Amino acid sequence: MSELLDLNLVEASEALKNKKISSLELTKAYLKSISDTSSLGAYLEIVEDKAISMAKESDKKLIDGTARPLEGIPIGIKDMFCTKDIKTTASSKILENFIPTYESTVTQNLWNDGAVILGKLSCDEFAMGSSNETAAKGNVINPWLKNKKMSPGGSSGGSAAAVAARSALAATGTDTGGSIRQPAAFCGITGLKPTYGRCSRWGIVAFSSSLDQAGPLTRTVSDAALMLNSMAGYDQKDSTSANLKMPDLMDYLDKGIKGKKIGIPKEYTQDGISEDIVKFYEKSIHWLKDEGAEIIPVSLPHTKYALPTYYIIAPAEASSNLARYDGVRYGARHEASSLDEMYELTRGNGFGDEVKRRIMIGTYVLSSGYYDAYYLKAQKVRRLIKEDFENVYKKVDYILTPSTPTTSFELGEKQDPLTMYLNDIFTVPASLAGLPGISLPVGLDNSGLPIGIQLIANSFDEPGLISTARILEKSAGFNFIADGAAK
Amino acid sequence: MNDTSTLKPGHIQGETGIWEMVIGLEIHAQISSKSKLFSGASASFGSEANRNVSLVDAAMPGMLPVINEFCVEQAVKTGLALNAKINNVSVFDRKNYFYADLPQGYQISQFTKPIVGEGEIIVDLDDGEQTTIGIERLHLEQDAGKSLHDQHPTKSYIDLNRTGVALMEIVSKPDIRSPQEAGAYVKKIRSILRYIGACDGNMEEGSLRADCNVSIRKSGEEFGTRCEIKNLNSIRFIIQAIQSEAERQVDILEEGGTIDQETRLFDTSTGETRSMRSKEDAHDYRYFPDPDLLPLEFSESWVQDIKEKLPELPDSLKKRLIKDFGITSYDASILVEEKDYVDFYQHAANGRDGKLTANWMITELFGALKKDNLSFLKSPITSENLGELISLISNGTISGKIAKEVFSEMMKSKKSPSEIVKEKGLEQVSDDSEILKLIDQVILKNQDNVNEYLSGKDKLFGFFVGQVMKLSQGKANPGIVNKLLKEKLK
Numbered sequence: 001m002s003e004l005l006d007l008n009l010v011e012a013s014e015a016l017k018n019k020k021i022s023s024l025e026l027t028k029a030y031l032k033s034i035s036d037t038s039s040l041g042a043y044l045e046i047v048e049d050k051a052i053s054m055a056k057e058s059d060k061k062l063i064d065g066t067a068r069p070l071e072g073i074p075i076g077i078k079d080m081f082c083t084k085d086i087k088t089t090a091s092s093k094i095l096e097n098f099i100p101t102y103e104s105t106v107t108q109n110l111w112n113d114g115a116v117i118l119g120k121l122s123c124d125e126f127a128m129g130s131s132n133e134t135a136a137k138g139n140v141i142n143p144w145l146k147n148k149k150m151s152p153g154g155s156s157g158g159s160a161a162a163v164a165a166r167s168a169l170a171a172t173g174t175d176t177g178g179s180i181r182q183p184a185a186f187c188g189i190t191g192l193k194p195t196y197g198r199c200s201r202w203g204i205v206a207f208s209s210s211l212d213q214a215g216p217l218t219r220t221v222s223d224a225a226l227m228l229n230s231m232a233g234y235d236q237k238d239s240t241s242a243n244l245k246m247p248d249l250m251d252y253l254d255k256g257i258k259g260k261k262i263g264i265p266k267e268y269t270q271d272g273i274s275e276d277i278v279k280f281y282e283k284s285i286h287w288l289k290d291e292g293a294e295i296i297p298v299s300l301p302h303t304k305y306a307l308p309t310y311y312i313i314a315p316a317e318a319s320s321n322l323a324r325y326d327g328v329r330y331g332a333r334h335e336a337s338s339l340d341e342m343y344e345l346t347r348g349n350g351f352g353d354e355v356k357r358r359i360m361i362g363t364y365v366l367s368s369g370y371y372d373a374y375y376l377k378a379q380k381v382r383r384l385i386k387e388d389f390e391n392v393y394k395k396v397d398y399i400l401t402p403s404t405p406t407t408s409f410e411l412g413e414k415q416d417p418l419t420m421y422l423n424d425i426f427t428v429p430a431s432l433a434g435l436p437g438i439s440l441p442v443g444l445d446n447s448g449l450p451i452g453i454q455l456i457a458n459s460f461d462e463p464g465l466i467s468t469a470r471i472l473e474k475s476a477g478f479n480f481i482a483d484g485a486a487k
Numbered sequence: 488m489n490d491t492s493t494l495k496p497g498h499i500q501g502e503t504g505i506w507e508m509v510i511g512l513e514i515h516a517q518i519s520s521k522s523k524l525f526s527g528a529s530a531s532f533g534s535e536a537n538r539n540v541s542l543v544d545a546a547m548p549g550m551l552p553v554i555n556e557f558c559v560e561q562a563v564k565t566g567l568a569l570n571a572k573i574n575n576v577s578v579f580d581r582k583n584y585f586y587a588d589l590p591q592g593y594q595i596s597q598f599t600k601p602i603v604g605e606g607e608i609i610v611d612l613d614d615g616e617q618t619t620i621g622i623e624r625l626h627l628e629q630d631a632g633k634s635l636h637d638q639h640p641t642k643s644y645i646d647l648n649r650t651g652v653a654l655m656e657i658v659s660k661p662d663i664r665s666p667q668e669a670g671a672y673v674k675k676i677r678s679i680l681r682y683i684g685a686c687d688g689n690m691e692e693g694s695l696r697a698d699c700n701v702s703i704r705k706s707g708e709e710f711g712t713r714c715e716i717k718n719l720n721s722i723r724f725i726i727q728a729i730q731s732e733a734e735r736q737v738d739i740l741e742e743g744g745t746i747d748q749e750t751r752l753f754d755t756s757t758g759e760t761r762s763m764r765s766k767e768d769a770h771d772y773r774y775f776p777d778p779d780l781l782p783l784e785f786s787e788s789w790v791q792d793i794k795e796k797l798p799e800l801p802d803s804l805k806k807r808l809i810k811d812f813g814i815t816s817y818d819a820s821i822l823v824e825e826k827d828y829v830d831f832y833q834h835a836a837n838g839r840d841g842k843l844t845a846n847w848m849i850t851e852l853f854g855a856l857k858k859d860n861l862s863f864l865k866s867p868i869t870s871e872n873l874g875e876l877i878s879l880i881s882n883g884t885i886s887g888k889i890a891k892e893v894f895s896e897m898m899k900s901k902k903s904p905s906e907i908v909k910e911k912g913l914e915q916v917s918d919d920s921e922i923l924k925l926i927d928q929v930i931l932k933n934q935d936n937v938n939e940y941l942s943g944k945d946k947l948f949g950f951f952v953g954q955v956m957k958l959s960q961g962k963a964n965p966g967i968v969n970k971l972l973k974e975k976l977k
Binding site: 081082088090095098100101102104201202203204205206208209210236237238239240316317319320322323324326328329330339343363366367368371375 | 542545546547548549550551552553554581583585586587591592593643645771774775778779780
């Protein structure tokens with residue numbers, strides 16, 4: 001079994017195509033992993049029968065030579081993606097028994113390319129959180145430092161933990177302000193948030209429509225490239241989807257970075273960053289330089305306003321997006337004697353504290369009398385942040401930053417929401433600008449926790465992002481496995 | 488001062504003087520589109536409850552709106568027909584509020600940047616006068632569903648068939664000064680919408696509804712505080728509601744009170760308005776641009792293409808009817824009120840006496856349809872048959888009097904007039920010898936009267952004509968009867 005789990009996605013795909021292994025045995029190995037690591041709480045729903053039947057179907061195609069790009073690869077799906085006939089809860093009590101009759105575009109793309117579903121992965125409730133602690137069914141545990149119960153990060157905490165614990169060969173995530181990149185950093189794996197519009201949002205439970213973007217969480221950069229190849233694509237059903245063809249990312253794995261310019265923003269090296277992270281950030285700069293990149297100091301002057309801007313726009317959109325969970329048509333309903341009372345009880349009982357907090361913030365910033373001072377101003381600042389990046393990309397090709405200011409923390413350690421929000425300080429600016437970003441592990445801190453470094457590319461330059469990340473990945477040579485991972 | 492019979496429409500005589508009404512209308516017109524504004528579900532009327540509901544309409548998690556291009560085209564068409572500014576970039580906003588028949592928890596509408604800006608239309612009033620009413624804006628929005636509160640003692644039922652159906656909200660400027668003007672304005676808008684096919688204008692089915700903003704003032708003063716009367720679905724109710732609301736406001740102000748800005752409902756059984764919600768209870772709709780939709784943008788050439796394809800509109804058609812058919816302005820404005828009338832008229836009057844055709848259509852046909860309670864489209868008389876009747880009158884085959892008889896037979900049997908004339912032998916008698924025979928009979932029977940006439944009682948001439956006509960059962964050609972009688976009685 002262990003040898004099967006050792007294979008990353010690209011290797012497993014090779015082995016499947018060369019008929020060295022079958023999808024059925026691979027899938028079964030992962031189903032066993034899920035059961036072995038169940039104490040981590042990564043999975044909300046396991047669909048064993050469906051996984052087995054999809055694996056068998058894939059094996060047929062592998063044998064008859066009609067294999068598709070992800071044929072037979074067992075993956076986990078964040079519970080924000082609607083999956084037909086499979087419970088989809090967004091980790092919320094209000095959707096605890098919701099079974100969609102439809103399949104999200106991104107997951108459908110994955111099934112069309114031969115991937116096998118293992119189950120649905122936990123996340124923060126409606127993807128609102130940075131530690132996976134807001135999930136209605138309880139937090140997920142990071143497989144690193146298994147004796148300590150560390151946070152996997154969030155909101156795609158279940159996805160990151162599953163990939164790190166080797167209970168999924170890859171997973172989907174959604175990223176609104178860092179929800180793919182931050183948990184990837186905490187769990188020592190690769191997480192890629194594509195350009196806004198690259199992946200269809202159709203069928204993904206909406207949190208903040210102008211920011212939400214699906215992406216892969218994988219073991220390696222090439223695994224991420226292979227996953228994103230299948231996930232991305234124009235979709236008429238999403239008006240914000242980009243009508244642009246993405247080139248095959250596998251063609252860009254070894255393009256190198258000679259002559260490329262890497263921007264180092266001065267605003268990303270402030271106080272409060274852990275020393276070990278600063279050390280690996282500096283190392284990363286050197287690695288890229290050694291591979292022929294030119295290092296250029298740059299400035300993104302509005303960075304300090306990114307977090308407050310994000311915490312106005314995202315809750316504003318969320319307050320409206322979550323209005324549909326009203327107990328009238330589907331999901332939980334708390335019976336009452338009047339419509340207003342039914343709303344109050346349904347929503348009061350159905351949503352957790354963090355979701356309620358954001359709905360209240362969002363309602364406040366959109367209300368008349370406050371709209372101009374908050375929402376409208378935040379939109380203007382968002383524009384300035386975008387312009388910061390546009391100016392910098394006139395001078396450089398990629399921007400390098402730490403993914404997070406600290407490595408993972410113990411579950412329950414951060415009680416104050418504001419401290420929690422600071423986790424996303426390095427990931428939020430690229431989200432507001434709609435830019436693609438990738439976090440990859442480059443080392444361990446002194447307590448043995450993974451450190452993630454982030455690369456940000458210009459809009460729709462996922463190919464360049466992959467080439468550059470590959471260089472960093474090779475130089476860092478990160479090959480540690482979490483102590484809590486399946487063996 | 489107290490003689491109310493000389494008051495102008497829209498004026499109210501109070502204790503303190505004459506009050507003037509200030510009225511603005513918001514018309515909600517359902518776009519004649521097969522599918523909804525942002526989903527592929529059918530927008531048809533009268534289906535079984537909750538049959539026309541897509542995943543998007545039901546606001547299932549992760550569903551996204553996609554704009555229906557046909558609806559955008561209808562809004563642009565309407566904007567052009569209202570002589571309004573077309574905004575090549577407009578934005579969809581979310582209007583947030585909770586209600587059981589609003590699945591998303593928000594209505595997608597256009598708030599700060601509507602698709603159509605300012606315009607104006609000419610409205611024909613009953614007295615033959617015309618007035619110009621300004622258009623403030625036109626925007627696209629989704630309709631809500633329907634709550635049914637009378638199906639169960641303790642529960643409400645929800646029908647989402649209407650949810651997401653495309654509406655155009657046409658907002659007038661506060662240029663309207665009387666209930667009658669308001670009625671005429673709605674008629675004109677409805678007529679324009681029907682001409683261009685953007686909305687069927689069916690008020691009974693709710694395809695066209697109006698909210699009326701009403702305030703009063705003394706002539707020349709600033710506008711007063713207004714009340715909004717919601718959801719009126721007939722022109723009669725619009726007129727009644729405005730009149731009654733204005734009178735209510737006069738009573739309050741004259742008793743020293745103040746008008747509260749509020750939303751009111753018109754009670755059709757009492758003919759009065761009542762408070763629905765006050766300004767304090769008004770929703771804070773928390774409008775913001777819908778992040779699921781990009782700004783709506785289109786090119787000037789696309790607008791030009793639509794403009795070139797616009798059909799002839801009522802105002803220009805009216806001018807043409809007056810010129811081509813020689814009819815009065817009044818008749819022309821009645822005929823252009825509905826596209827169906829004009830089409831019918833032009834067909835019937837083609838190559839015939841335009842004035843006579845207009846008379847027969849407006850007086851006889853409209854009167855008969857009204858009497859039989861039939862809609863115009865259900866008319867038993869086709870344009871061809873009415874035209875034929877006009878020809879029979881014009882070429883002397885039948886007299887005007889016989890024509891009325893033929894007409895009522897046409898209403899009953901749907902037969903062509905010539906068929907009826909033939910069957911019943913109603914053709915006019917114009918043959919001199921036939922008529923002379925009748926005259927001789929009349930003279931023979933009325934020798935006393937003949938003598939009186941010959942001795943100078945000229946007025947008796949009409950009596951003889953009448954007798955001859957009676958004898959001919961109305962078929963004798965009155966002109967020839969006259970001529971021959973005069974000769975005979977010389």
